[in-house]
Amino acid sequence: MYYGLIIIAVIIFGGNFALNDVYRKMRGSSPKVSLQSALISSAAGLVVFMIMNGFQLEYTFFTLVMALLASVNSLLSTFCTFRALDTINLSLYSLFTMLGGMVLPFLQGILFYGEKMTAAKIVCFVLICIALLMTTEKGEKRGGTIYYIGIFVLNGMSGVISKWFTSAPFEKTSATGYSILSAFTTIVLSAALLYFFFRTKPAPPETPLSAGVCALNGVSNRIANYLLLIALVHVDASVQYPMVTGGVIIVSTLICFFGKNKPSRKEMISVVLAFIATLALVAIPE
Numbered sequence: 166m167y168y169g170l171i172i173i174a175v176i177i178f179g180g181n182f183a184l185n186d187v188y189r190k191m192r193g194s195s196p197k198v199s200l201q202s203a204l205i206s207s208a209a210g211l212v213v214f215m216i217m218n219g220f221q222l223e224y225t226f227f228t229l230v231m232a233l234l235a236s237v238n239s240l241l242s243t244f245c246t247f248r249a250l251d252t253i254n255l256s257l258y259s260l261f262t263m264l265g266g267m268v269l270p271f272l273q274g275i276l277f278y279g280e281k282m283t284a285a286k287i288v289c290f291v292l293i294c295i296a297l298l299m300t301t302e303k304g305e306k307r308g309g310t311i312y313y314i315g316i317f318v319l320n321g322m323s324g325v326i327s328k329w330f331t332s333a334p335f336e337k338t339s340a341t342g343y344s345i346l347s348a349f350t351t352i353v354l355s356a357a358l359l360y361f362f363f364r365t366k367p368a369p370p371e372t373p374l375s376a377g378v379c380a381l382n383g384v385s386n387r388i389a390n391y392l393l394l395i396a397l398v399h400v401d402a403s404v405q406y407p408m409v410t411g412g413v414i415i416v417s418t419l420i421c422f423f424g425k426n427k428p429s430r431k432e433m434i435s436v437v438l439a440f441i442a443t444l445a446l447v448a449i450p451e
Contacts, residue, residue, distance in 0.1 A: 167396040171408050174396075177389035178409070179416025184382035191375040197363040199243045203355040205376055206383020211348035213384050214341055214391075223342030227335040232346035235326050236354055242319035245312060260297050261317045267293060267410040269321025273328055274402035282403075285449035289407045292442035296414055299435040324406050327390075331397045340394045344387060404446055411439040 192198045246262075271290060274280040330343060337343070397405060418436045421428045428436070 167399045168408075170392040170396045171400065171405055172412065174389040174392040175409055175412030176416055177385050177392075178413050179420055181382055181386050181389070182413075182417045183420055184378055184385070188375060188378050188382060191378065192369045192371070195366070195368055196244060197359065197366045197368045199246075200240075200355045200359050200363060201368070201371065202379050202383075203240065203243060203351055204359065205371075205379045206386070207348045207351040207355065209380035209383045210387035211345060211352065214345045214348060214387070218339075218341045218345060222345070223338035224346070225336045225338055227333065228330070228338045228343050228346055229350075231326060231330045231333075231337075232343060233350045235323070235347050236350040238319055238322050238326060239351060240354055240358070242316070242323070245315035245319055261313050262320045263297055263410050263413065264294070265317035265319070265321035266324060267321075267406050269318070270324030270328060270402040270406040273325050278328070278332060278402070280401040280403045283449075285446050286403055286407070288445040288449060289411070289442040292438050292445065293407055293411050293414070296411070296435040296438035296442065299431050299438065324402065327394055327397055328402045331394065340391055343394065344391050348387065408443055408446060411443040414439040415443075 188202065192202075267290075271286075275282055330337065338346070393405065393409065415436050418428050418432050421432075
């Protein structure tokens with residue numbers, strides 16, 4: 166059942182790539198727009214999770230601290246992303262984002278939580294790294310080493326923070342309660358940043374359609390992360406996050422068939438490698 170939750174989350178994440186692209190085309194990609202997006206998407210997510218939780222608020226000090234940490238990490242990642250895309254090419258950005266999202270939780274599970282290093286995990290890890298490298302193309306932009314590091318670490322820290330929350334022995338809320346606090350703290354932080362630092366900055370107007378796309382993207386993304394949080398209690402991080410990375414490669418590439426830019430031969434090879442890597446997790450005995 167928990168592997169099923171991971172698969173559902175992966176499919177949702179693949180759809181998020183498309184929704185992000187639609188929203189960016191509508192409003193651009195300035196820091197102010199990214200903060201407005203975080204505010205709208207988090208507000209929509211908060212409403213949905215409050216309904217799911219029967220409008221009940223849950224609270225522990227540990228959960229609040231972890232939710233605040235997750236929100237700060239998310240907003241820092243957003244800022245680093247926009248600065249990175251001004252310096253490095255999109256292909257390398259995607260490579261370091263997805264590698265960070267896989268490598269850090271993988272190492273965390275092996276080194277700090279006693280998860281076994283098996284042949285299946287090694288094969289999966291190596292094949293996904295190769296699959297990601299297959300999608301990388303040289304760009305005209307140069308430099309930006311600090312942004313490579315930033316997007317690698319910050320995206321990876323998202324999974325690391327989730328593992329900390331699910332594994333820590335402190336009193337905590339349910340996964341739904343954690344999701345509510347995460348959405349709330351993101352709303353507060355993004356609203357404060359917008360008011361104090363970006364209030365007078367120009368930005369394309371928010372339309373009902375763009376706000377709807379943003380809200381849908383935010384709700385679906387938070388639901389996907391919620392499913393991963395539930396699965397993480399029962400599935401090793403060193404299994405879950407390689408599965409997520411490999412699955413997102415497959416889903417996002419398949420979605421490209423419905424757009425103008427069809428997948429290249431190298432991208433199709435990366436899909437095959439990602440599929441084999443994911444299959445290896447269940448086919449190779451421990």
